[in-house]
Amino acid sequence: MANDKKFVEQITPMDEDFAQWYTDIVKKADLIDYSSVKGCMIIRPYGYAIWENIQKLLDKRFKETGHENVYMPMFIPESLLQREKDHVEGFAPECAWVTVGGSEPLSERLCVRPTSETLFCEHYANIIRSWRDLPKLYNQWCSVVRWEKTTRPFLRSREFLWQEGHTMHATAKEAIEETERMLNIYADFYEKDLGIPVVRGKKTDKEKFAGAVATYTVEALMHDGKALQGGTSHYFGDGFARAFGIQYLDKDNQLKYCHQTSWGVSTRMIGGIIMTHGDDSGLVLPPAVAPIQVVIIPVQQHKEGVIAAAEALKDRLKDVCRVKVDASENTPGWKFSEYEMKGVPLRIEIGPRDIENGQCVVVRRDNREKTFVRPEDLATEIPRLLDELTRALYEKALANREARTWEAHTLDELTEIASTKSGYIKAMWCGDRACEEKLKETADVSSRCIPFGVKPIGDTCVCCGKPATKLVYWGKAY
Amino acid sequence: MANDKKFVEQITPMDEDFAQWYTDIVKKADLIDYSSVKGCMIIRPYGYAIWENIQKLLDKRFKETGHENVYMPMFIPESLLQREKDHVEGFAPECAWVTVGGSEPLSERLCVRPTSETLFCEHYANIIRSWRDLPKLYNQWCSVVRWEKTTRPFLRSREFLWQEGHTMHATAKEAIEETERMLNIYADFYEKDLGIPVVRGKKTDKEKFAGAVATYTVEALMHDGKALQGGTSHYFGDGFARAFGIQYLDKDNQLKYCHQTSWGVSTRMIGGIIMTHGDDSGLVLPPAVAPIQVVIIPVQQHKEGVIAAAEALKDRLKDVCRVKVDASENTPGWKFSEYEMKGVPLRIEIGPRDIENGQCVVVRRDNREKTFVRPEDLATEIPRLLDELTRALYEKALANREARTWEAHTLDELTEIASTKSGYIKAMWCGDRACEEKLKETADVSSRCIPFGVKPIGDTCVCCGKPATKLVYWGKAY
Numbered sequence: 003m004a005n006d007k008k009f010v011e012q013i014t015p016m017d018e019d020f021a022q023w024y025t026d027i028v029k030k031a032d033l034i035d036y037s038s039v040k041g042c043m044i045i046r047p048y049g050y051a052i053w054e055n056i057q058k059l060l061d062k063r064f065k066e067t068g069h070e071n072v073y074m075p076m077f078i079p080e081s082l083l084q085r086e087k088d089h090v091e092g093f094a095p096e097c098a099w100v101t102v103g104g105s106e107p108l109s110e111r112l113c114v115r116p117t118s119e120t121l122f123c124e125h126y127a128n129i130i131r132s133w134r135d136l137p138k139l140y141n142q143w144c145s146v147v148r149w150e151k152t153t154r155p156f157l158r159s160r161e162f163l164w165q166e167g168h169t170m171h172a173t174a175k176e177a178i179e180e181t182e183r184m185l186n187i188y189a190d191f192y193e194k195d196l197g198i199p200v201v202r203g204k205k206t207d208k209e210k211f212a213g214a215v216a217t218y219t220v221e222a223l224m225h226d227g228k229a230l231q232g233g234t235s236h237y238f239g240d241g242f243a244r245a246f247g248i249q250y251l252d253k254d255n256q257l258k259y260c261h262q263t264s265w266g267v268s269t270r271m272i273g274g275i276i277m278t279h280g281d282d283s284g285l286v287l288p289p290a291v292a293p294i295q296v297v298i299i300p301v302q303q304h305k306e307g308v309i310a311a312a313e314a315l316k317d318r319l320k321d322v323c324r325v326k327v328d329a330s331e332n333t334p335g336w337k338f339s340e341y342e343m344k345g346v347p348l349r350i351e352i353g354p355r356d357i358e359n360g361q362c363v364v365v366r367r368d369n370r371e372k373t374f375v376r377p378e379d380l381a382t383e384i385p386r387l388l389d390e391l392t393r394a395l396y397e398k399a400l401a402n403r404e405a406r407t408w409e410a411h412t413l414d415e416l417t418e419i420a421s422t423k424s425g426y427i428k429a430m431w432c433g434d435r436a437c438e439e440k441l442k443e444t445a446d447v448s449s450r451c452i453p454f455g456v457k458p459i460g461d462t463c464v465c466c467g468k469p470a471t472k473l474v475y476w477g478k479a480y
Numbered sequence: 481m482a483n484d485k486k487f488v489e490q491i492t493p494m495d496e497d498f499a500q501w502y503t504d505i506v507k508k509a510d511l512i513d514y515s516s517v518k519g520c521m522i523i524r525p526y527g528y529a530i531w532e533n534i535q536k537l538l539d540k541r542f543k544e545t546g547h548e549n550v551y552m553p554m555f556i557p558e559s560l561l562q563r564e565k566d567h568v569e570g571f572a573p574e575c576a577w578v579t580v581g582g583s584e585p586l587s588e589r590l591c592v593r594p595t596s597e598t599l600f601c602e603h604y605a606n607i608i609r610s611w612r613d614l615p616k617l618y619n620q621w622c623s624v625v626r627w628e629k630t631t632r633p634f635l636r637s638r639e640f641l642w643q644e645g646h647t648m649h650a651t652a653k654e655a656i657e658e659t660e661r662m663l664n665i666y667a668d669f670y671e672k673d674l675g676i677p678v679v680r681g682k683k684t685d686k687e688k689f690a691g692a693v694a695t696y697t698v699e700a701l702m703h704d705g706k707a708l709q710g711g712t713s714h715y716f717g718d719g720f721a722r723a724f725g726i727q728y729l730d731k732d733n734q735l736k737y738c739h740q741t742s743w744g745v746s747t748r749m750i751g752g753i754i755m756t757h758g759d760d761s762g763l764v765l766p767p768a769v770a771p772i773q774v775v776i777i778p779v780q781q782h783k784e785g786v787i788a789a790a791e792a793l794k795d796r797l798k799d800v801c802r803v804k805v806d807a808s809e810n811t812p813g814w815k816f817s818e819y820e821m822k823g824v825p826l827r828i829e830i831g832p833r834d835i836e837n838g839q840c841v842v843v844r845r846d847n848r849e850k851t852f853v854r855p856e857d858l859a860t861e862i863p864r865l866l867d868e869l870t871r872a873l874y875e876k877a878l879a880n881r882e883a884r885t886w887e888a889h890t891l892d893e894l895t896e897i898a899s900t901k902s903g904y905i906k907a908m909w910c911g912d913r914a915c916e917e918k919l920k921e922t923a924d925v926s927s928r929c930i931p932f933g934v935k936p937i938g939d940t941c942v943c944c945g946k947p948a949t950k951l952v953y954w955g956k957a958y
Binding site for chain 1: 513515516517519521522523524525528529531533534548549550551552553554555556557559560573574575576578579580581582584590592599602603606607622623625627638639648729792867
């Protein structure tokens, strides 16, 4: 191999220093590299292949629900960004500004898009005329820029890749349904494909998107008990439509404003995968997005017939999964570590004795469980094992979340939990922003969401003691 | 329909005003829209779907030849851009500069990437150590920015989508082979999938990429006789490698500089498709990239069984092509015009009489040829007709190119042809830049390329009369 990396020795144990463990993994699993562009990252082939798989799976779901992809300019003129007041207030502080084009100063500076509501709105105002034009269900895959002060690969960087759906509807009801539909698509993708359990809920006003009436979220809990906002879906009412003059002539011959949504997930998702499933040997990838689902490693490969047998196994598998044979000159032990670091879900070992016995050894990445499989059963056994592994990842992450979900009924209790444990703290809230801010101040927790379908655990606010009907998940977050 | 567009009436005939015809098509076929961002375009769903098909087909070819996708930052610090001298000279005049991030002026301004050689080089310098690391075959799909003064949708815009391959090799020979391999992939894609014949050749020094040793190109001739540079492939030698310190330890234990290539095609391709195949009824799309390959239009659809019969035809086709039934309330005539404008390769008409006769009518977009096909034969006939159509598009475009390729042996002859005809002018050239510039001045033509495998037509320079061995295709270009 190019460089004699000794993966296992180099990685910081997660219980010793979770942040360093994370940084080690993104580098040593070859997901990213740094460059001279501060706060931005290079997504290397192995990392980008994960993103391509995410894109493929989500894009399919978006298209099946009637969405179409478009591409908007990456620049937003300052005056356009300012059209909706709350929106510009939220985003202007973190914009990157282009002020010179060619060798001339621009007459109006251009923001590199932090999100594209304003551009979509301008376009929709142009093309929507009648109720027959609705709904408009557009999505865009692109990169966006937010000038963050502290950055971490995948979790928070000045530029990141994402998709942003922007839709227009005739009625509030239809727009709200769309917001829910897309939130459910995200939740389903997280749980079924990524093996990451999520809490669906609504953001408080303090935490909602700049310009939105309501923001819905899927929240995931990382291995260390910190939360990660996994994806958001916003309902805008007709606020932007009024600011941008997006009206349609309804069947009753009345001009009406459209109702709007937007929703997005980003390369953060990859950070979520790492911090939910990873362990001290490296990444653990859910099969749905793993660039390599199965790696076949010949043992005693110099012996006659071993590499050929490995290739024969690959032939049996190549139509049912993403499979690779590594017959490079490294030792099997080195390869085991390498593909564990890279989180390949299943490893197949095959050596002279296995050939003799008419079998091969399949080892699961998550729990290292070994199964002996006959080559002729591989094409049915491997997909089954991959599914089983995804479910096991989900169950393990769910158990972690359950073990890390606490209840607090008083401010003291909440502060005590926040300072000694990590995870979600369930507590009642009166709805007052002052209480939310006080919890941040005293316990350093933010409201993650008001979860759907979770029963109240009391009827008074954990902070002020006044009547409260809202149960909130509080926590520390990435 | 939303708005009662009458396509056929609104489009300018191509022979009357080709530029206006082009502008009409990009708007009326719903490919693009304008926005308040000057010089940038919105790629609408129908236009973007063409790009997605192009991406899918090319990405497959790239991956089959061992390339991996990555993502680099969209910003380039000014000092990094300046590292290779010729390169910065070529690109600095058309850079867009970010000078403010958040609310603070940046200590170093950042260029929005016009191309990413410098970023790839910096990364390669980081990750390449030994001959075992080579070759590195990376590609990136992204948007780039060049601050053009005059812009036209797809052909020249301040922001455009493209792919840029950047590869590193141990030897010059391998790098040159890569340059040729990728040029051939582009040529093959143009000819087989897009039905656009191309001339493969080498650019003159004047026309080559800033920083390259050699630039290879595929040139296509548009319907109006103007040329379009369809894609380029550059050989860099070790120039950037020296500027960025990209060295590897070879098997002989010597440190050596890498040899480099880059290659790219962009959304210009869509402009090329429009101007090669389009006609006065609108777009004509090659089936490989057509978002809808077959549209089924029920005739007298209010009669019982007609829509059901149309749907039944769709069921027969949905596994062999991208097919759609339009059972909207518009008249068949309106629909015919609509899908002709959108360039859908094949239209199927089915009405009560067809049902009675156990047939349907298939109409080709390019020549309006009608075929009667029995429903049970559709799944074999349609793919055949789609292939036939692609080949017919190619033949027609080739005939246009051949009819528009001239030879000139003297400057007078060349000037005369350039002022009265449009197309390629084949003429000998001594290799002197002064002659190339003089031809630009006197005849307003540029060198398109020195084509591969085309015989010389003389032995003296068309301009200065000195000995010449290079045959050049000259012409006006987009």
